[in-house]
Amino acid sequence: MNSQTMSIDPERSWPSWAISITVVAAVMLVGSAFPAGEWYQSLAKPTWQPPPWIFGPVWSAIYAALAASLALLLQAPPSRQRRRSLVAFGVMLLLNAAWTPLFFGLQSPLLAFADVILLWIAAVCSVLTAAAARPGAAWLQLPNLLWVSFALVLNGVILALNW
Template identity: 45%
Template structure:
């Protein structure tokens, strides 16, 4: 095995990789831009505790940066060569994250989106567990993400029940 792939990358190469992780995490928001909430969502019955729309952008921006730093910290422990399983789990949850908006807003299927967000939650949990074995801070950086997705799952389920 190539020793340079199995050891942490030199610091001078890490910052561009961090930028790559940030761009990748923010790229998972592109489907949300293609399928924005729109009139359908505005017309749904929402619970009293539904956050104002302006909250979602800053929350997701913060979470995407934290997710990127988390993946970068794990990547630094040998790159994909040594951390293939953990980073693959991260990428799987990122794809599931990106899939939610088309299901909920695009197809207008809160029930399907609810099932998908439960899969996303499980994928995030698996990623946290995997990251914890490699880099504890990387795992902890994902805790606000799973907390927000937990809230989003509860909200999604509530919207599904309020709007049969």
């Protein structure tokens, strides 16, 4: 590893963290604006679905890791790989933010399933492009990819059980 990829410029570090935390917090706020409610309680769900209390801590940890990943990407030297990674990350975050309003707001497991399929593809692309731009940023995105993979299966099963 060369010193350029491992060094952190203090002048670029603070703004990148502030931007990262703000962006990821905005996505979290979108999700919290659409509680599960009675409609969700009435849906048939698989027996292996985690208890409701687990989602808050898991997503909080994932969003913290995503904020750190974004900060690392923003601190990376400008390059084609960095630009691609930031675009992939942005698409992934937008699709992530869209899932909760689609599922809980519109009460549409079908639209949410379409979104989570695209979200999974975007999360894979985000990890791969981050690996080329800043490997540490890619590693920080792996918990998100794993959870989105689980969410894809869970959303699909809920859709099938309630079709």
